[in-house]
Amino acid sequence: MKSLQSYLDSNKDRFVQELFELLRIPSVSADSAYSKDVFKTADFVADSLKTAGCDAVEVCQTKGFPIIYGEKLIDPKLPTILVYGHYDVQPADPIELWDAPAFEPIIKKTDLHPEGAIFARGACDDKGQMYMHVKALEFMTSTDQLPCNVKFMIEGEEEVGSDNLAEFVKNNTTKLKNDVILISDTGMIAKDTPSITTGLRGLSYVEVEVTGPNRDLHSGIYGGAVANPINVLAKMIASLHDENNHITIPGFYF
Ligand SMILES: [Zn+2]
Incomplete structure (x- = not known):
């Protein structure tokens, strides 16, 4: 059975290149000038889910930007995890504070990240985290190690208030039925401290x-x-x- 580490070692460059491709699309949901790019990102995410092993992927249209649904169901007796994430990003303003173009990802070493980190708008909110879960599914399906059913619900309006999400959830309760929701839109306490956020405050x-x-x-x-x-x-x-x-x-x- 292939280990996670060896899978990561042999696919790391491809993973980074794919993530860079995703980060290059300026999916700014708050600015209608980027509307085409937001739709393009939706298709990118849908394709990524297909490649990662989802059997059914849908680009679900809403009154705003699409919600991407994907599933890999292996056994109805096993628990089902629903992964939530978003593919839209905040505007890059104020652009003068960027020392490299916001939608041209680079790996840069800083005091905080001496080993280097990816810098681009959306890299850590939420394209990076969301893509990590897509790639985790890819690893588990391609090495036949998926231990449960997995569903994805990736929206494109998180940065503008998720106006169409509630209605989508209400209209798709059977499709979205799950035992655990895994939200990709959080962070890690430190690089060497894997973290699961169990609660967040609203506003x-x-x-x-x-x-x-x-x-x-x-x-x-x-x-x-x-x-x-x-x-x-x-x-x-x-x-x-x-x-x-x-x-x-x-x-x-x-
Ligand atoms: Zn977010």
């Missing part, structure tokens, strides 16, 4: 406007009597957490 945006007097008020007459909106706002923000840093909004923890 919510709220815009609060506090208004006060529409003109300067004489401090000697009004000072202290009229609340300054900045004080009110500061008090509101500070009251969102208690002294133990717990969130005080009713219902938040339920």
Whole structure:
């Protein structure tokens, strides 16, 4: 049975070249100027899943960018893992902060990565991680070591709020049925510390406007009597957490 290390050694150059090809496509979902490239990346991912051994691969159209679905089902009695990832990337701006073109991947040594690391927009969010899982499937299918069923759901709108993902999931519950979801969109604590992220926080945006007097008020007459909106706002923000840093909004923890 071929070991993972020997498979990696003999395929490393190809893996890197393929990943570079993926990184060269500027799949910026937030900018319509790149729309064609986002669709092109979707096809690239679909082809990669086919090459890696998926039996059924679909480019599922949505109102926005496609969601790529792929599966390799070997035995209904075995557990099924669903891999989630995304193929779209953040815009490269501000481009003047890049010392090499954002969509021309290079391997560079830095203080943080003395052994060298790939630099390109999307390399570590999320094309690199997502591609790693595709290649893991390739290794396991080509060496006949796949221990479970695997499904992939790779979207192209993560960087713009995943607007069409919820509907896709709702409409495809049977297809997406799984025992474990493996999210590729995280990182490792350190290069020598394989890491599995078991939970992430979400976020919510709220815009609060506090208004006060529409003109300067004489401090000697009004000072202290009229609340300054900045004080009110500061008090509101500070009251969102208690002294133990717990969130005080009713219902938040339920
Ligand atoms: Zn991401």
